[in-house]
Amino acid sequence: xxxxxxxxxxxxxxxxxxxxxxxxxxxxxxxxxxxxxxxxxxxxxxxxxxxxxxxxxxxxxxxxxxxxxxxxxxxxxxxxxxxxxxxxxxxxxxxxxxxxxxxxxxxxxxxxxxxxxxxxxxxxxxxxxxxxxxxxxxxxxxxxxxxxxxxxxxxxxxxxxxxxxxxxxxxxxxxxxxxxxxxxxxxxxxxxxxxxxxxxxxxxxxxxxxxxxxxxxxxxxxxxxxxxxxxxxxxxxxxxxxxxxxxxxxxxxxxxxxxxxxxxxxxxx
Amino acid sequence: xxxxxxxxxxxxxxxxxxxxxxxxxxxxxxxxxxxxxxxxxxxxxxxxxxxxxxxxxxxxxxxxxxxxxxxxxxxxxxxxxxxxxxxxxxxxxxxxxxxxxxxxxxxxxxxxxxxxxxxxxxxxxxxxxxxxxxxxxxxxxxxxxxxxxxxxxxxxxxxxxxxxxxxxxxxxxxxxxxxxxxxxxxxxxxxxxxxxxxxxxxxxxxxxxxxxxxxxxxxxxxxxxxxxxxxxxxxxxxxxxxxxxxxxxxxxxxxxxxxxxxxxxxxxxxxxxxxxxxxxxxxxxxxxxxxxxxxxxxxxxxxxxxxxxxxxxxxxxxxxxxxxxxxxxxxxxxxxxxxxxxx
Numbered sequence: 001x002x003x004x005x006x007x008x009x010x011x012x013x014x015x016x017x018x019x020x021x022x023x024x025x026x027x028x029x030x031x032x033x034x035x036x037x038x039x040x041x042x043x044x045x046x047x048x049x050x051x052x053x054x055x056x057x058x059x060x061x062x063x064x065x066x067x068x069x070x071x072x073x074x075x076x077x078x079x080x081x082x083x084x085x086x087x088x089x090x091x092x093x094x095x096x097x098x099x100x101x102x103x104x105x106x107x108x109x110x111x112x113x114x115x116x117x118x119x120x121x122x123x124x125x126x127x128x129x130x131x132x133x134x135x136x137x138x139x140x141x142x143x144x145x146x147x148x149x150x151x152x153x154x155x156x157x158x159x160x161x162x163x164x165x166x167x168x169x170x171x172x173x174x175x176x177x178x179x180x181x182x183x184x185x186x187x188x189x190x191x192x193x194x195x196x197x198x199x200x201x202x203x204x205x206x207x208x209x210x211x212x213x214x215x216x217x218x219x220x221x222x223x224x225x226x227x228x229x230x231x232x233x234x235x236x237x238x239x240x241x242x243x244x245x246x247x248x249x250x251x252x253x254x255x256x257x258x259x260x261x262x263x264x265x266x267x268x269x
Numbered sequence: 270x271x272x273x274x275x276x277x278x279x280x281x282x283x284x285x286x287x288x289x290x291x292x293x294x295x296x297x298x299x300x301x302x303x304x305x306x307x308x309x310x311x312x313x314x315x316x317x318x319x320x321x322x323x324x325x326x327x328x329x330x331x332x333x334x335x336x337x338x339x340x341x342x343x344x345x346x347x348x349x350x351x352x353x354x355x356x357x358x359x360x361x362x363x364x365x366x367x368x369x370x371x372x373x374x375x376x377x378x379x380x381x382x383x384x385x386x387x388x389x390x391x392x393x394x395x396x397x398x399x400x401x402x403x404x405x406x407x408x409x410x411x412x413x414x415x416x417x418x419x420x421x422x423x424x425x426x427x428x429x430x431x432x433x434x435x436x437x438x439x440x441x442x443x444x445x446x447x448x449x450x451x452x453x454x455x456x457x458x459x460x461x462x463x464x465x466x467x468x469x470x471x472x473x474x475x476x477x478x479x480x481x482x483x484x485x486x487x488x489x490x491x492x493x494x495x496x497x498x499x500x501x502x503x504x505x506x507x508x509x510x511x512x513x514x515x516x517x518x519x520x521x522x523x524x525x526x527x528x529x530x531x532x533x534x535x536x537x538x539x540x541x542x543x544x545x546x547x548x549x550x551x552x553x554x555x556x557x558x559x560x561x562x563x564x565x566x567x568x569x570x571x572x573x574x575x576x577x578x579x580x581x582x583x584x585x586x587x588x589x590x591x592x593x594x595x596x597x598x599x600x601x602x603x604x605x606x607x608x609x610x611x612x
Contacts, residue, residue: 167349167350170347171345171351171353173338175365175368176340176342176365176369176418186353
């Protein structure tokens with residue numbers, strides 16, 4: 001009798017390991033292949049494996065400035081999310097529930113429209129910006145903050161649905177909070193994880209975006225990588241791998257940050 | 270505190286229909302009624318969370334009708350758990366104090382929150398987060414948080430309905446104790462009549478957005494002024510009889526009718542189960558259909574000679590020998606009853 005659940009756990013264990021192993025392979029093999037390729041002999045003069053492709057990354061023209069630009073753009077996108085998208089989504093959820101569906105639809109649109117179509121649509125706008133305002137690629141943060149909407153909206157609305165924000169909002173109000181303090185001091189900290197997740201996905205997306213910036217002729221990180229790739233494949237691959245690892249570290253920071261806090265809770269208790 | 274002619278429509282539904290209510294300083298008034306009767310709407314409009322179509326609300330002589338919720342100084346405890354999940358119990362209690370115009374110093378805030386946590390019996394839980402607290406504990410902290418700002422009126426919106434029965438009874442008595450200790454004027458909304466009758470100074474029964482009757486619990490129970498109140502609060506046996514000269518003849522007795530009842534013709538008396546007297550008698554015409562033992566009391570279902578079935582309730586000590594199938598004599602205590610028209 002007692003053996004039955006035991007056996008089931010055993011089977012579950014095996015399955016679990018198998019699936020985790022499979023997914024790990026799926027994710028790690030391409031990364032390893034990239035690393036493998038980047039350390040291959042560079043030409044006839046090279047003998048055996050070396051890290052030359054990695055060593056010459058810093059000397060690539062445009063690369064440093066492109067990374068900086070992309071990071072600044074990502075930062076601006078994050079601020080736009082924090083100060084425009086988050087309050088809007090909260091406001092709609094709290095006060096204008098009728099607008100929830102239209103807002104969701106609107107936020108999902110960038111997923112449905114191919115990037116190339118978006119580019120064609122916004123090219124005249126960016127031409128005007130380039131001529132009259134500035135040629136800086138940082139202006140791309142505008143179109144990027146629209147592109148990231150499907151992802152940020154999803155994670156925000158999931159976080160908002162998980163708690164009874166109406167009651168929390170009303171409780172804060174009866175205790176004397178203004179609408180601003182209620183949103184910034186109660187609702188936003190409550191859905192903090194959703195905001196952080198949404199922002200990090202947004203950063204990853206901005207750092208990886210190629211189509212739009214390339215066609216609009218802005219030298220962002222990915223565009224420069226593609227340029228390097230045209231002259232030296234292994235350098236381009238090593239830069240890509242470095243950027244993937246960088247974003248991976250960023251994404252891993254989120255759950256780690258959360259875990260630490262949970263442990264803290266228990267300590268306090 | 271005065272509520273005058275509060276009216277609110279939701280589409281075609283009248284949630285409040287000219288509700289008028291006075292509450293004295295330090296009084297605990299419970300609003301009782303079936304769901305959709307407007308009791309929560311009344312409470313929410315008093316808190317400033319609901320706009321009214323018409324009406325006036327006066328608290329401490331000041332008209333607060335158009336004041337924002339965050340300026341009203343009402344403490345509210347909600348039906349759903351409403352503690353801020355990112356703050357500890359202590360920080361939750363201090364939240365309202367931090368927002369006051371004359372911001373209290375950190376020391377004073379801590380002192381006040383400690384005081385309130387002690388009152389609700391959770392001083393050792395100051396550093397716990399809401400997810401580490403049970404439902405009952407969360408509602409106690411919510412109560413402490415609402416009381417921390419020394420509210421003009423404490424508003425309780427079914428704060429116990431999410432809790433299990435035992436915690437509910439315990440906490441409602443605690444709410445009453447704290448309310449009496451602090452002397453806070455309190456409006457308590459509930460659909461649980463036992464809750465309302467047991468802790469309120471006065472109970473108002475609401476129906477269709479109006480107050481049907483407001484009275485001290487015993488009067489509400491013994492002298493209902495409408496059929497709805499009689500039937501909603503406690504159990505009643507509808508027994509038909511002839512009404513004349515302010516009395517109704519039922520079960521071999523003549524009972525005075527309460528004001529508001531019909532005054533002549535055939536009516537239905539609404540008789541409390543504990544007013545029904547049952548006597549064991551082998552030649553009696555009524556029979557006990559079933560008997561249920563409820564601990565301190567015993568409830569009998571009795572079939573009368575004409576086939577109608579009534580319920581009687583008595584202390585268990587008096588129910589010896591009254592078992593299912595026994596023949597009995599049934600009479601009724603000489604207490605005034607409410608009589609409604611036959612429909």
